[in-house]
Amino acid sequence: MTTTSPAPTSPASAPGSARSLLGRVRVDYRILAGLAVIAVAMIIAYQWDSQQTTAVAARTIREAAPLILAALCGLIGERSGIINIGIEGQMLLAAFVGFMVASSSGNLILGVMGGMAAASVAGLFLAWTAVALKMDQIIAGTIINIFGLGVTSFLYVQGRTMPSVPNWPIPGLDELPLIGSMLFSHGPLTYAALVAVVVVHVALFQTRWGLRTRAVGEHPSAADTVGVRVYFVRYRNLAIAGMLAGLAGFALLQSASVFNRGMTNGKGFIALAVMIFGRYRPFGVLSAAVLFGFFNALQAQLQFRQAFDIPPQFFGMIPFVFTIAVLAIAGLRTRPPAAIGQPYEKE
Amino acid sequence: MTPTESSGTPLIEARGLTKRFPGVVANDRVDLVVHPGEILGLLGENGAGKSTLVKMIFGIYQPDEGQIFLRGEEMTADGPGQAIARGIGMVHQHFQLVPPLTVAENIVLGAETTRGGFLNRRAAEDEVRELSQRFGLIVEPSDVVEDLPVGIQQRVEILKALYRGAELLILDEPTAVLTPQETDELLGIMRDLASSGVGIIFITHKLREVLAVTDRVTVLRRGKSVGSVDTADATTESLAELMVGRSVVLQVEKSAREPGEVVLAVDGLQVRDDRRQMSVDGATLQVRSGEIVGVAGVEGNGQRELVEAITGIRSIVGGSVTIGDHRVAGHPRRVRDLGVAYIPEDRERDGLVGNYSIADNMVLTDYHRPPFANTGIRRFDAVDANATELVERFDVRTPSIETTVGSLSGGNKQKVIVARELSHDNKLVVASQPTRGVDVGSIEFIHEQLIASRDEGDAVLLVSAELDEIFSLSDRIAVIYEGEIVAMLDPETTTREEVGLLMAGGGESDGESNGQVAGLGADGAAVD
Ligand SMILES: Nc1ncnc2c1ncn2[C@@H]1O[C@H](COP(=O)(O)OP(=O)(O)OP(=O)(O)O)[C@@H](O)[C@H]1O
Ligand SMILES: [Mg+2]
Numbered sequence A: 001m002t003t004t005s006p007a008p009t010s011p012a013s014a015p016g017s018a019r020s021l022l023g024r025v026r027v028d029y030r031i032l033a034g035l036a037v038i039a040v041a042m043i044i045a046y047q048w049d050s051q052q053t054t055a056v057a058a059r060t061i062r063e064a065a066p067l068i069l070a071a072l073c074g075l076i077g078e079r080s081g082i083i084n085i086g087i088e089g090q091m092l093l094a095a096f097v098g099f100m101v102a103s104s105s106g107n108l109i110l111g112v113m114g115g116m117a118a119a120s121v122a123g124l125f126l127a128w129t130a131v132a133l134k135m136d137q138i139i140a141g142t143i144i145n146i147f148g149l150g151v152t153s154f155l156y157v158q159g160r161t162m163p164s165v166p167n168w169p170i171p172g173l174d175e176l177p178l179i180g181s182m183l184f185s186h187g188p189l190t191y192a193a194l195v196a197v198v199v200v201h202v203a204l205f206q207t208r209w210g211l212r213t214r215a216v217g218e219h220p221s222a223a224d225t226v227g228v229r230v231y232f233v234r235y236r237n238l239a240i241a242g243m244l245a246g247l248a249g250f251a252l253l254q255s256a257s258v259f260n261r262g263m264t265n266g267k268g269f270i271a272l273a274v275m276i277f278g279r280y281r282p283f284g285v286l287s288a289a290v291l292f293g294f295f296n297a298l299q300a301q302l303q304f305r306q307a308f309d310i311p312p313q314f315f316g317m318i319p320f321v322f323t324i325a326v327l328a329i330a331g332l333r334t335r336p337p338a339a340i341g342q343p344y345e346k347e
Numbered sequence B: 001m002t003p004t005e006s007s008g009t010p011l012i013e014a015r016g017l018t019k020r021f022p023g024v025v026a027n028d029r030v031d032l033v034v035h036p037g038e039i040l041g042l043l044g045e046n047g048a049g050k051s052t053l054v055k056m057i058f059g060i061y062q063p064d065e066g067q068i069f070l071r072g073e074e075m076t077a078d079g080p081g082q083a084i085a086r087g088i089g090m091v092h093q094h095f096q097l098v099p100p101l102t103v104a105e106n107i108v109l110g111a112e113t114t115r116g117g118f119l120n121r122r123a124a125e126d127e128v129r130e131l132s133q134r135f136g137l138i139v140e141p142s143d144v145v146e147d148l149p150v151g152i153q154q155r156v157e158i159l160k161a162l163y164r165g166a167e168l169l170i171l172d173e174p175t176a177v178l179t180p181q182e183t184d185e186l187l188g189i190m191r192d193l194a195s196s197g198v199g200i201i202f203i204t205h206k207l208r209e210v211l212a213v214t215d216r217v218t219v220l221r222r223g224k225s226v227g228s229v230d231t232a233d234a235t236t237e238s239l240a241e242l243m244v245g246r247s248v249v250l251q252v253e254k255s256a257r258e259p260g261e262v263v264l265a266v267d268g269l270q271v272r273d274d275r276r277q278m279s280v281d282g283a284t285l286q287v288r289s290g291e292i293v294g295v296a297g298v299e300g301n302g303q304r305e306l307v308e309a310i311t312g313i314r315s316i317v318g319g320s321v322t323i324g325d326h327r328v329a330g331h332p333r334r335v336r337d338l339g340v341a342y343i344p345e346d347r348e349r350d351g352l353v354g355n356y357s358i359a360d361n362m363v364l365t366d367y368h369r370p371p372f373a374n375t376g377i378r379r380f381d382a383v384d385a386n387a388t389e390l391v392e393r394f395d396v397r398t399p400s401i402e403t404t405v406g407s408l409s410g411g412n413k414q415k416v417i418v419a420r421e422l423s424h425d426n427k428l429v430v431a432s433q434p435t436r437g438v439d440v441g442s443i444e445f446i447h448e449q450l451i452a453s454r455d456e457g458d459a460v461l462l463v464s465a466e467l468d469e470i471f472s473l474s475d476r477i478a479v480i481y482e483g484e485i486v487a488m489l490d491p492e493t494t495t496r497e498e499v500g501l502l503m504a505g506g507g508e509s510d511g512e513s514n515g516q517v518a519g520l521g522a523d524g525a526a527v528d
Helices: A029-048 A050-079 A087-105 A108-131 A137-155 A179-183 A188-206 A208-218 A220-225 A230-256 A267-277 A282-305 A312-333 B050-058 B080-085 B103-108 B121-134 B150-163 B180-195 B207-213 B236-244 B303-310 B332-337 B347-351 B358-362 B380-393 B410-422 B440-455 B467-473 B496-503
Strands: A017-020 A023-026 B012-021 B024-034 B039-044 B065-070 B088-091 B168-172 B199-203 B216-221 B224-230 B262-272 B278-288 B292-296 B316-323 B340-343 B428-432 B459-464 B476-481 B484-489
Touching: A029 A050, A029 A282, A050 A087, A050 A108, A050 A179, A050 A188, A050 A208, A050 A230, A050 A267, A050 A282, A087 A108, A087 A137, A087 A230, A087 A267, A108 A137, A108 A230, A188 A208, A188 A230, A188 A282, A208 A220, A208 A230, A220 A230, A230 A267, A267 A282, A267 A312, A282 A312, B012 B050, B024 B039, B024 B050, B024 B065, B024 B199, B024 B216, B039 B050, B039 B180, B039 B207, B039 B236, B050 B080, B050 B088, B050 B168, B050 B199, B080 B088, B088 B150, B103 B121, B103 B150, B121 B150, B150 B168, B150 B180, B180 B199, B180 B207, B199 B207, B207 B236, B216 B236, B224 B236, B236 B440, B262 B303, B262 B459, B278 B292, B278 B303, B278 B316, B278 B459, B292 B440, B292 B467, B292 B496, B303 B316, B303 B428, B303 B459, B332 B340, B340 B410, B347 B410, B358 B380, B358 B410, B380 B410, B410 B440, B428 B440, B440 B459, B440 B467, B459 B467, B467 B496, B476 B496, B484 B496
Parallel strands: B024 B224, B039 B199, B039 B216, B088 B168, B168 B199, B278 B484, B292 B459, B292 B476, B340 B428, B428 B459
Antiparallel strands: A017 A023, B012 B024, B012 B065, B216 B224, B262 B278, B262 B316, B476 B484
């Protein structure tokens, strides 16, 4: 008989991890603390000035939505082993194509689909450069960004309009104080962002797709030796992720109702920060995006109100300063998927 | 079990397999047969073509010539998919596990049972648990793989193959990274599997293991099969000779030598590991010129961090490391400039640049100074001459010095490092698992080189999971347990059992060392 001694050493299990219906949920106490501080501040501020507080709260979620969608795009890519810094370009392309389709057809659904298709094609391009050409993924992403900005700026002509995206308040719930306008009186793309968080989380941790995706992003040759088609997974996932970037781009149109040159204004890059701060996990992304959204909303409100005698550019800077600070701090302890950025070479 | 060539259809039969790589014929008309329930040992020097042969059987490489028959049916290999489907499982020389996934997730990956795309985690875990009990491969399905010791990871690899219904199991150097205890367990598991009808191809460089567990042995030499023998008729010497083509001295000769002044002094050292645990905690140790101090310990007791602190790679939290009369504080290059050679444990990661040529890898530590560079300009003639000489002297098997190191066989990679490190004029040699995955002939050679360094007056710190190696090379044995040196022993007066007990923490229970404190280190670390 063989010896059946137990494991010689059983290292302590990872702290802060627990089992639940949603799989292993890791709680990031830093983000939670940040959210808690904001929540308390909001409630206090609400007593003091309910109208403005409500406005900031609603705007927080609205600002968070494109960040969430874009960060989920980055997350799916990186979980499959491909760094995507081209999200900015994907969003811009999607916003442009979405706007053109919606404005010429008058149909928003077609517009959304057009935007998703455009960003998805850009995602496939990135996968192709990474998988087939084994190109540096940072360079490939930069190509998408430059292309997106250049082409959309060049082709854009002023004066077109598109139907505006409706607001869908949820009856009964939207009347609730603070919470109502914060969570239940948004446009469809904002709800889509919130739903996408849950869907991506469940898909990533509960399905075959997710298991294979994570394996490919961490250790492609291990996946390969058990018959998982690494290249196929990367192509497919970048196409899916591109659709999310497309939704993110269209979410910008939801609030602006019209295309503007360079209207992403760095959101694709902030989304990368959101993804890292969210530790490559969907609920982390949600929390981090809400933090960023809050600073954005605050900044907008302060600029709008001209509450202080300070140049508005100063407030406009807040989200970016926050991004740099977050990356400097959070980047230290975050562990990205092990295989990101490396082309996979079959033996 | 007595396997006979005529016992029914072979499980697997390879006929005349040939595989060429640029500049080498890795396999040259190789034949191989395995019957159900048989354990076949596959032996050969580094670069003999063992991994290439089994990769063809598993479908990773396509043979240039020859055929493979599984139960008499020819295989038309196209990737490992078909091999897996037809009952071939392989445990690779480098583990193919996804570290952040759980044991169960790793095992079912690629063969998941799902309902509408959703994983049934509980069912998977139950299935894995059942399988692990049936074969005596005890694992906890919900453990995360990266938290597990290598021995357990190995079990996961084997379970992965069995989960897919493997009837032929290929194990490519499975014991290279195991502790002696883990190895014994694995050999037991292999015997059990064989008696349940699984055929096994077992690649190893350790002849003792071959004799202990195999039924038959096939030997490769430079890509050619030089014969198969029944294990019952073989001895360590006969196998070594068959592999290398000459007789090999398995026991190193070592003359007595008085050690000189202290070269390396480690005092109350504290170092954190990657998970920020204090994995070296109060280690004290001295190595004198002209002596080899062997550090024995179960893997994961701080050996890696100890070595990395000494070589300046890892920062020191408390205590001190002194080399000669310099205190070490980070700065690997400054440490090297003190005359320190370092053979790292993880050669792929810490010792070599895989896509650089052999010539460049041979000068990784001093490409920047004469004769390899002059006022900042590299001198390629000197680099090449150096590489040509070292390849010759250390018998690195390679088509040329321009070959990238990444395409060498495991053992030859190791020889490149050993050649680079030991060809310098050193004061201190830090060697961590220097013969891991290296063939008998090369082990002999590396051992001779380490002893030669010692005889020239170098201080040698040897970290090894092989007790045989520790015993045959060391002048003193330091036992490390949970980050502390718990005993300093004299190999002449100590037994393997005593060391084994101390390694397992057995020295602490009665408060006294079970072994003897060697007289040499008057102020060396004794038991506390
Ligand atoms: N992918 C490859 N490309 C080029 N050459 C290769 C490749 N794989 C192996 N070789 C060469 O083929 C020969 C056989 O290598 P192989 O890995 O089969 O040896 P091995 O017997 O497994 O050695 P070791 O005991 O060191 O693992 C070596 O000369 C090696 O350099
Ligand atoms: Mg090999």
